[in-house]
Amino acid sequence: MTAPIRIDADRLRSILDGINGFGRNAATRGFDRVGFSDADMAVRRWFAARMAEEGLATRTDGAANVWGRFGPSEGPAIVAGSHLDTVPNGGAFDGALGVAAAFEAVLSMRDAGLVPKRAVEIVATAEEEGRFGGMLGSQAIAGLVTREWLESARDADDVRLWEAMAAQSLDPLAALDARRAPEEIAAFLELHIEQGPILEREGIAIGLAHTVSGMASLSGRFRGHANHSGTTPMDLRADAFAGLAAFAQEIPTLIARQGTAESRITIGKVELQPNFPHTIPGEAAFTVIVRDTDAAVMHRLVAGLQKPAGKSAADHDLGFDLDVTTWLDPVGLDPALFQDLTAIAERTGTPHRPMPSGAGHDAQTMQSLCPSALIFVPSRGGVSHAPEEFTEWSAIVTGANLLAEAVAELALR
Ligand SMILES: [Zn+2]
Incomplete structure (x- = not known):
């Protein structure tokens, strides 16, 4: 067994800070990157450019999901990521952390000289927070979006999804083309803040979700x-x-x-x-x-x-x-992938516990397409969807290292 992958914590922080340079609300210290807003689209362009700068093959699909690929250009990929949109006046970590950590996982693999047998793809999903009542980005990837829904979905202010996408020069029907085939994706891994108080209360670094409520x-x-x-x-x-x-x-x-x-x-x-x-x-x-x-x-x-x-x-x-x-219905995440993550946490001496997820995540949608897993890091006071959302940097590094180790192990298998 090779030495575990270690992420570059400073680089991870700079990626996260880069994402949070978009949609910053100076008055509340929160973030406004609501799905298909100007700030949401701008951060997607920035993230794609940042991945291209590192030599990754990047593309944006018809649902505005941003992808970056490392390793073989053919064959199934290990996908890691989360979402870049926020709720109105959201926090700095929800979604953004999982995207930044997935990117850093790939960069640390590259820096360690690892040559993946299977490609690794980073995904920054669109509209996860449900402005239009779903998880458009991951649902489009999983092939769960219909033309009827694209035509009828509206937000709480009665703005049509159709118009919100058109206003950003996006063709709403192109979201149907974002669908990936099951054989293209071997696994999906998402690092996310817990958004609840359990890990902090128990003083445990990592939660591994087996189920989403x-x-x-x-x-x-x-x-x-x-x-x-x-x-x-x-x-x-x-x-x-x-x-x-x-x-x-x-x-x-x-x-x-x-x-x-x-x-x-x-x-x-x-x-x-x-x-x-x-x-x-x-x-x-x-x-x-x-x-x-x-x-x-x-x-x-x-x-x-x-x-x-x-x-x-x-x-x-x-x-x-x-x-x-x-x-x-509740979604059971992939048991074998859960076991893999548990074994990696054991091997790397990372304190962890199994837990359900009370909140919805892209991983539950992706599970309908491919084996999926969800890694939680603690949320201070259990607070989320608010400017006070906070996770200690040491906990973030622990979570990002576990994600990187898991991605590397699966890609080298
Ligand atoms: Zn989230």
């Missing part, structure tokens, strides 16, 4: 009667908000009885009607997001929500409906 989105409504808040006695009300509040109280009990340690149920959006301080709410429209790593548990929890909702409606003299609007 599924997600069910529900849309609900309690219907009562809007009325005067001063003249209507408390026992004669049909208060839609009171019903919703009572329902929300029952969620921890439902999880305790029918869920698992990985279950998450969130009422994240509520709209009251008429939403006026002096009027009893006549209607409460709300969303519920149910997540778990086991589809059967998700089904049980989603079904289990009906009973407390019905009881709450009856107690408060309300009508109600609660329906599933979208459903994403």
Whole structure:
């Protein structure tokens, strides 16, 4: 066995800083590289040029994913990467770290004089954060995007994906050509921040994800009667908000009885009607997001929500409906690749633990195309999607070294 690959930490930092030279929000210290914005497109051009400067064969596909290839020009590749877009006012590490670490992995392999048997490709995916309700870049690579979806997708401000791409001189239908064949990609590896508190709390450097939680989105409504808040006695009300509040109280009990340690149920959006301080709410429209790593548990929890909702409606003299609007099954990442990463972590003396991913990532989409793996590094305070997002530099180096070692091992196999 050869000595492990060591990444150049200063060069990794300069690549990450280079990416974060785009979309910097001086007022908040966050980053705005929302999918298909000017800053998002500019960072893609910069990254492609930076890879070309290092002698990699680079290209940008029809979905605006940027690729760089090292090693044989033919045959299946080991692909490593993540996304370059951010949420509005996002942090410095989400996505950008995985792209920078993949690039550094290739550069450190090259500097170590390694000649890969299989090519290594770096990918910087597009629109992972779901501005248009999906993970366009990786879904296009996996062949999961349809013409109908490209034509109909809109963002929260009602901007059509079609127009957002056209405004950047992109042909939206070209996203269909970004599809890769399964035989072209031997494995996909993504380094990402955990975006949760577990690794920091346990003082463990690396999380190796075996599963990505599924997600069910529900849309609900309690219907009562809007009325005067001063003249209507408390026992004669049909208060839609009171019903919703009572329902929300029952969620921890439902999880305790029918869920698992990985279950998450969130009422994240509520709209009251008429939403006026002096009027009893006549209607409460709300969303519920149910997540778990086991589809059967998700089904049980989603079904289990009906009973407390019905009881709450009856107690408060309300009508109600609660329906599933979208459903994403949990994704099991590749067990053999997970074992490979575990073995490399053991061999290199890297403290690690297996864990599920509560958040969605490109790796879950790529798993439908090729064996995929997800490596986590700790997030300070579990904070992400905010300017306060932070990972200690020593943890980043540990994660980047593990990624580089894994990429090298797979490419030399
Ligand atoms: Zn991300």
